[in-house]
Amino acid sequence: MTRWLRTLRAEIPVLARLPDQGWRPRPAVQVDLGPAVPGWALRALAAVATATLATICLQRSGVGAWLGWTIVVVATALMAARPSTLVAQTTLVVSGLLFALAGSGPFDPVVFVLIPLGYTAHELAWWAERTAWTCRVELRALAAGHGRGLVLVAGAAALGVVMWLAPRPSAALVVAGGVALVVLTWLVVGNRADRV
Template sequence: MRLPRLPARLSDVAARPLPQITVETGPTVPGWVLRLALLALTPALLLLAASRSDLAPALVTTVVVACTALLVLRPTPATAGVTVVLAGVFLWGFGARPDGDFDPAGLAVALLAYAVVRATWWATHLPARGRAEIAALTAGWRRDVVVLAATGLLGALALLASDTALPGAVLLAALAVLGLAFVALATGRDARDDGEH
């Protein structure tokens, strides 16, 4: 029995033609749209928070322009965090309400801050000339809705509890805080992985 003769050398891999691959994607969004969203959300967040303070307009304008430019040109979690902290300082650190009442604008600031952080995360991971599927951008929309709804409920409870000394209202607000913390920190198999990049 005679064995077939094998070729002495293998063919060059680089000379072989590449296989044809077809990739289908759903509707996509360009990366510059996320930066455009940051261009609108960042000033809205900071100006709303600053409208409740007695800071000098020149200082507010400088902070708004600097934070917006940083987030649009170099979106990173650190710049988003600094922007959110500055919004909190504007809202609570220099407030024009010395009586300590709950300011309903704080609720809108919290919701805008969440939107800024999420948009920044996506803008960090998607180049301005890149594209992302809408399905990928909305992958964790249920969790986002839960966090935003819980924040709205917490703000409404804080607004109700600010004018009353009823122990039940205070207890309900404390339970809302615990529930929101649980939802924000809970992880599971389908939790969104923001990753470390």
């Protein structure tokens, strides 16, 4: 291989002007990781969080069993096979719409469990999408940047309390709450360039 590179260097004038580096031993590199989570565990946790979210929403929505379990199985399989935030967000939107169209709808107290669960499913999907099976992610990196997420969860929960305590829930209040949640989510989760 060295002979071939020398020949190539002699044949191409640009390469002839490059300095000859010769063989040098590479310096030893040491890497120290703190406590870490393997990539396969992130993928499994994302699939479990997505399945739990979809199951809770669909059980409360009252849709047919075959449709509900089909949505749960498809969402879980997609998250396990190809984890992505798109799968988590689509599951959240579809489950939320079916839940909102149910009898108790958005005024059911179970939404206070679904808010942090939806955020957790999204975050786990975000990490699983960017982490290979055999890679590890430090716990310190997983915990970084969750201040904005806590603002999202707290804001959504506060909005839920306002809607839950409203004397007579109206369609306009539900629409206003939905728009406020979309804006809050876009402000907090929209720009994620600082995460990696």
